[in-house]
Amino acid sequence: MQKFLGLIILLAVAAATAFFMFGKDKVASFSSGSASTANLTLVTGKAGSEKINFLQSENVQRLLAKQGLRVDVRKSGSVEMVLETTSSGEDFLWPASQVNVEFFKKTGGSIQQSADVFNSPIVLYSWDIVTDALIKAGIVQHRDGVNYIIDLPKLLTLIMEKRQWKEINLPQLYGSMIIRTTDPSKSNSGSMFAALIANTLNGGEVVSTTSVSNVLPQVTDFYARLGYMEASSAVLFEKFLQQGVGAYPLIVGYENQLVEYSLMHKEHLDLLKSKVRVLYPVPTVWASHPLIALNEKGKKLLTALKSPEIQKLAWEEHGFRSGLLGVENDPSVLDVVGLPKTIDAVMPMPSAAVMKEITKQLSSL
Amino acid sequence: MKLFRLAALITVLAAFALSGCDQNQAPQQGKKTSSLPPANSTSLSIVSGSENSTLEPLLQQFARQQNISIQINYMGSVDIGLELAKGTASQFDAVWPASSLWLSLGDKQGVIKNAKSIMRSPVVFAVRKSIAQKLGWDKKDVTVMEILEAVEKEHLRFAMTSATQSNSGTSAFLAFLNAFAGGPEVLTAEHLHDPAAADKIKRFLRSVNRSSGSSGWLKDMLLKDYLYYDGMVNYEAMVIEFNRQLPPGQEPLYAVYPVDGISIADSPLGFIAKGDATKEAAFTKLQDYLLSPTIQDSIQAQGRRTGLISMDVDPAKSAALRPVFNPDWGIDVSRILTPIRLPAVPVVADALNLYQTAFRKPSLTAYVLDYSGSMAGKGVDQLRKAMRTLLDQRVAKEYMLQASPEDVTIVVPFNSSVVTSLEAKGNDPQVLGDLLAKIENLEPGGGTNMYVAAAEAVRKMQSYAESGQYHASVIVMSDGMSEGSMAQFNATIAGTGMGKDIPLFTILFGDAQPEQMKAFAEAMSGRMFDGRVDVVQAFREAKGYN
Numbered sequence: 063m064q065k066f067l068g069l070i071i072l073l074a075v076a077a078a079t080a081f082f083m084f085g086k087d088k089v090a091s092f093s094s095g096s097a098s099t100a101n102l103t104l105v106t107g108k109a110g111s112e113k114i115n116f117l118q119s120e121n122v123q124r125l126l127a128k129q130g131l132r133v134d135v136r137k138s139g140s141v142e143m144v145l146e147t148t149s150s151g152e153d154f155l156w157p158a159s160q161v162n163v164e165f166f167k168k169t170g171g172s173i174q175q176s177a178d179v180f181n182s183p184i185v186l187y188s189w190d191i192v193t194d195a196l197i198k199a200g201i202v203q204h205r206d207g208v209n210y211i212i213d214l215p216k217l218l219t220l221i222m223e224k225r226q227w228k229e230i231n232l233p234q235l236y237g238s239m240i241i242r243t244t245d246p247s248k249s250n251s252g253s254m255f256a257a258l259i260a261n262t263l264n265g266g267e268v269v270s271t272t273s274v275s276n277v278l279p280q281v282t283d284f285y286a287r288l289g290y291m292e293a294s295s296a297v298l299f300e301k302f303l304q305q306g307v308g309a310y311p312l313i314v315g316y317e318n319q320l321v322e323y324s325l326m327h328k329e330h331l332d333l334l335k336s337k338v339r340v341l342y343p344v345p346t347v348w349a350s351h352p353l354i355a356l357n358e359k360g361k362k363l364l365t366a367l368k369s370p371e372i373q374k375l376a377w378e379e380h381g382f383r384s385g386l387l388g389v390e391n392d393p394s395v396l397d398v399v400g401l402p403k404t405i406d407a408v409m410p411m412p413s414a415a416v417m418k419e420i421t422k423q424l425s426s427l
Numbered sequence: 428m429k430l431f432r433l434a435a436l437i438t439v440l441a442a443f444a445l446s447g448c449d450q451n452q453a454p455q456q457g458k459k460t461s462s463l464p465p466a467n468s469t470s471l472s473i474v475s476g477s478e479n480s481t482l483e484p485l486l487q488q489f490a491r492q493q494n495i496s497i498q499i500n501y502m503g504s505v506d507i508g509l510e511l512a513k514g515t516a517s518q519f520d521a522v523w524p525a526s527s528l529w530l531s532l533g534d535k536q537g538v539i540k541n542a543k544s545i546m547r548s549p550v551v552f553a554v555r556k557s558i559a560q561k562l563g564w565d566k567k568d569v570t571v572m573e574i575l576e577a578v579e580k581e582h583l584r585f586a587m588t589s590a591t592q593s594n595s596g597t598s599a600f601l602a603f604l605n606a607f608a609g610g611p612e613v614l615t616a617e618h619l620h621d622p623a624a625a626d627k628i629k630r631f632l633r634s635v636n637r638s639s640g641s642s643g644w645l646k647d648m649l650l651k652d653y654l655y656y657d658g659m660v661n662y663e664a665m666v667i668e669f670n671r672q673l674p675p676g677q678e679p680l681y682a683v684y685p686v687d688g689i690s691i692a693d694s695p696l697g698f699i700a701k702g703d704a705t706k707e708a709a710f711t712k713l714q715d716y717l718l719s720p721t722i723q724d725s726i727q728a729q730g731r732r733t734g735l736i737s738m739d740v741d742p743a744k745s746a747a748l749r750p751v752f753n754p755d756w757g758i759d760v761s762r763i764l765t766p767i768r769l770p771a772v773p774v775v776a777d778a779l780n781l782y783q784t785a786f787r788k789p790s791l792t793a794y795v796l797d798y799s800g801s802m803a804g805k806g807v808d809q810l811r812k813a814m815r816t817l818l819d820q821r822v823a824k825e826y827m828l829q830a831s832p833e834d835v836t837i838v839v840p841f842n843s844s845v846v847t848s849l850e851a852k853g854n855d856p857q858v859l860g861d862l863l864a865k866i867e868n869l870e871p872g873g874g875t876n877m878y879v880a881a882a883e884a885v886r887k888m889q890s891y892a893e894s895g896q897y898h899a900s901v902i903v904m905s906d907g908m909s910e911g912s913m914a915q916f917n918a919t920i921a922g923t924g925m926g927k928d929i930p931l932f933t934i935l936f937g938d939a940q941p942e943q944m945k946a947f948a949e950a951m952s953g954r955m956f957d958g959r960v961d962v963v964q965a966f967r968e969a970k971g972y973n
Contacts, residue, residue, distance in 0.1 A: 114541075136700060138537055189737075224612070236686055236765035238612055289613035290769035293531060297542070301527075304544055305691055306737030308763040329720070333736050427771060 102132035105359045107154035110140045110250055111296035112182075112316045113351065115326065116380040125375065129366040139293050140250035141421065144354075145169060154360035158250035158316070158349040164414030166354060174357055178350035179367050180382035182316045183405045184254050186211065186241060186341040187299065189307040193339040195232045202341055208402045211343045214262050217241075222280060227311065235311055243314040244298050245291035247425035251298075252291060254347050255314040256281055256420050257411050261347075269412045271419070278423055285424050295319065303338070312341075316349060317401070321381025324398045331397065340400050345407035350385060469709045470496040474510055475523040476594065477501040478643055478662070479694070481729060489716050495709055503640075503968070504594060508533035515701045521710055525594035527695040528769065540707070542697030545717050546731035547738065549764055550598045550690045551682040553666045554583065554658035556756070559681035565757065571606035571688040575627060578634045586637035586645055587660035590782045591827035592971035595642040598690035599660045600782055601775070604628050605767040606687040614770040619777055625786065633788045636928065638898045640971030644954060652952060653677065655927060662692060663758065667730030670756050682757040689766045691738075694731075727751075738764055779827060784854070789833035790973045791897035793884035795877060797905040797936070799842045802871040806906055806937055811867050813904075813958075813966040814838075818863040820856045828970050830854035835897065837887050838866055841880030842873030843910065848883060877903050877947070878911035881931065882919040889923055898973035899929040901951075902966070904958065905944065906937030913947060926951040932969040934958040 109117060116122055117135045126133060140157030144166035155166065156179075163176050188196070193209060196202040196217070203212045211217065220230070220239050227235035244252035260269045263277040285291075292298040299319045302310040320340050324331055355361040366372065373389065376382040381398075383391045383405075393401040411417065473486075483499055490497040500519070502510070507524050510517050511533030522539065524530065530539050552574055559565050562577055577583060588596035605611065607627035608618035618624055636656065639645035646665040649656050650672055659666075663682055670679040696717065698710040716722055723733040724744075730751050732738055740748055740760045752758045770778070794817075796810060816822050818836070823829045830836070832853045840846040846869065851862040884901050892899045923929065931951035933944040936958045945955045953972075958965030 134704075136537065136540060142537075234763050236763075237610075240612070286615075287612045288768065289771055290528070290531075290775075297527065300544065301693070303736050304547060304693070304734070304738075305766070306739070306763065308738070308765040309691065327735060330735055337736060 108138040109156035111294035139248035318381030553680040602688040791899040793837040878916040900973035904934035
């Protein structure tokens with residue numbers, strides 16, 4: 063009996079040791095009886111909020127498991143994650159744009175490998191009544207089932223002149239015209255839209271280290287009027303949907319967000335189609351979603367994400383256009399209206415040095 | 428810069444204490460409720476704003492279905508924020524505050540995963556329907572300035588939670604201030620120091636007849652003393668609950684959505700990630716459950732807005748929901764709500780500091796403190812610590828309870844009779860420090876009669892209270908069965924505003940009798956706080972009511 067007791071204690075100690083050595087996750091996997099997940103390599107990291115649903119979806123996890131990987135991801139703003147100097151042992155960082163990778167290098171981050179994984183354009187989300195008013199005002203054009211912002215300079219001018227919504231025949235909306243974005247000092251979509259504004263105000267030319275100072279005051283004014291800004295595009299998008307046209311008449315987001323939401327909430331598809339609009343700035347800017355692999359595990363994840371089957375799933379279930387050359391993304395496979403087959407008018411982002419200056423200026427708000 | 432941000436964060440965190448419990452027995456902060464934990468099962472502990480207490484049965488139903496245990500700790504936003512700031516060292520698995528602002532402010536380490544809004548509710552100004560009709564508010568858009576004019580002209584008697592203690596108060600304060608500053612797109616430091624805006628917000632806040640630390644409790648208090656007040660500032664959901672709880676035939680409150688002063692509470696539920704996959708899976712299930720169509724419908728049936736797309740109600744359901752979102756009460760789900768833009772964090776901190784030290788109606792607070800023999804040792808140590816928290820202005824500021832230059836503080840230590848009777852005016856740290864020193868020098872001894880001491884406090888307050896310029900409150904703390912009687916107390920307070928405009932709060936400590944303490948507070952339009960676990964927190968909470 064004594065011997066048995068000894069054995070039991072020994073086993074208990076071993077179990078406890080395993081618990082602390084491998085972490086609760088692994089033990090939980092063991093205890094849930096799923097031998098397959100226990101054999102997978104756990105890859106941990108941070109990703110922008112727009113990619114969280116993708117990484118956590120069962121189908122993506124299944125495809126990753128086929129390649130021997132399991133991902134534990136934490137949401138973090140793309141700008142925040144690359145500027146943080148303390149690492150908590152991540153295997154990868156997955157911000158939304160190439161500028162974020164440059165920031166990471168400049169802060170002394172060491173990269174094993176990095177490559178673009180997806181492409182998604184920055185878009186504006188809006189509502190039926192607002193879009194109709196913008197069409198009447200000549201700012202938006204409805205062409206081939208897609209809404210294009212053909213006169214972004216005019217929209218920005220109206221906003222900067224603090225015009226009221228009622229001045230573009232929207233008496234239902236209280237207050238002055240505005241586009242709400244995420245915090246550009248934390249989140250990529252807010253930061254990329256700042257770049258788009260800067261380029262637009264610069265006569266449609268990409269701002270340089272010398273020309274940026276001409277437009278920075280106006281960009282700063284624009285953001286100062288937003289007050290408190292969300293740190294993540296997913297939260298902003300959800301608030302936009304839930305609080306409606308009064309609170310969020312126009313917001314900045316990624317193209318994939320509406321696609322993904324529609325597919326995840328099919329029961330609301332009709333309501334979404336009747337009320338929500340996606341507006342494509344002409345030109346817009348690309349978010350290329352580069353993954354930064356910090357070690358071998360991160361590299362494995364990067365390779366897996368670039369596999370054709372995951373790329374296909376990314377488009378068909380989450381609305382991310384492929385980052386692979388020569389791959390076409392056909393919107394007809396998606397039951398979502400208002401997506402163009404290709405995004406033709408794209409403008410380059412300013413250099414990392416210029417973006418750093420813009421971000422720095424907007425951080426002080 | 429970083430330090431400044433941190434300081435601002437702390438100030439803001441300290442500034443908000445959550446509000447809103449929706450039951451008659453609203454849970455007290457920090458009070459834990461839980462289901463019986465099944466052996467060897469997963470458990471989830473949630474720190475939540477108290478306005479979610481009405482929904483707890485839904486969560487416990489889920490716990491039973493899943494054979495897991497769920498504990499909910501109700502806390503104010505100050506404490507929720509401080510809890511989040513601990514990061515992975517937090518004792519909780521999930522967080523559910525009144526507004527997502529708290530997550531952004533508190534979660535500096537980025538430990539919150541998958542926060543999602545469970546429901547929404549705008550903050551409204553609700554008045555008796557006959558008053559709304561008389562003012563024509565049922566037929567047109569109403570501005571904040573029109574509300575101020577009506578309050579002053581009609582002498583409307585209304586209640587509102589403290590902007591530094593309750594999320595509904597904070598939201599309304601910021602929204603109204605925005606309007607009084609001329610409706611800028613967003614408030615800046617400049618607006619806060621604009622004398623014209625300051626004058627208007629002061630006039631508005633000083634018209635408030637009754638304050639509270641909790642939105643839910645405020646609603647219950649109004650229901651109990653109905654007809655003594657004309658209205659309240661509160662969540663739309665609380666106005667709906669109020670009207671549904673009214674006895675038949677009573678005049679309902681009518682919700683007014685000030686066009687230039689609206690704010691929306693969004694109630695996000697998020698996971699505190701500490702690397703436990705089992706808990707995370709349970710959390711995700713819980714969140715999915717709360718967001719499932721059936722549960723969303725039952726949350727909606729309780730007066731919260733739950734549509735996934737925009738704030739209105741699905742037309743197919745609007746007929747069935749008419750008794751809840753009732754147009755006869757001014758509830759208007761089709762109205763497009765444009766909330767004010769929340770200012771940047773440092774501006775919020777600045778605004779709340781000004782609220783506490785300059786804008787609000789001054790506080791007239793009497794502390795009636797048990798110095799009987801049984802308090803000797805640990806009891807009196809705890810009491811001294813509580814008084815330090817409130818009177819030492821550096822500490823009080825952390826909890827946004829600092830005094831203003833116009834506040835009046837009265838302290839009546841007692842045993843079988845009144846030991847002494849002390850008073851301090853204003854917020855001079857020296858003056859309040861002297862008062863604190865006198866309290867700290869007292870030694871316990873003798874019996875316990877809180878009634879005679881409370882009566883002495885009321886006598887001392889009377890001349891101040893009669894001016895109508897204060898939010899008055901008596902806070903009675905006792906650690907044992909009290910001699911004397913309520914009848915004795917009642918006989919001495921005739922002709923004072925006691926029990927109406929002057930509420931009395933009790934703090935249960937040591938061996939005090941819960942029945943006796945509760946009855947005393949409730950007879951005097953106040954409530955009891957249980958200080959047996961944490962008396963400092965009980966004092967902090969009670970002080971938050973004026």
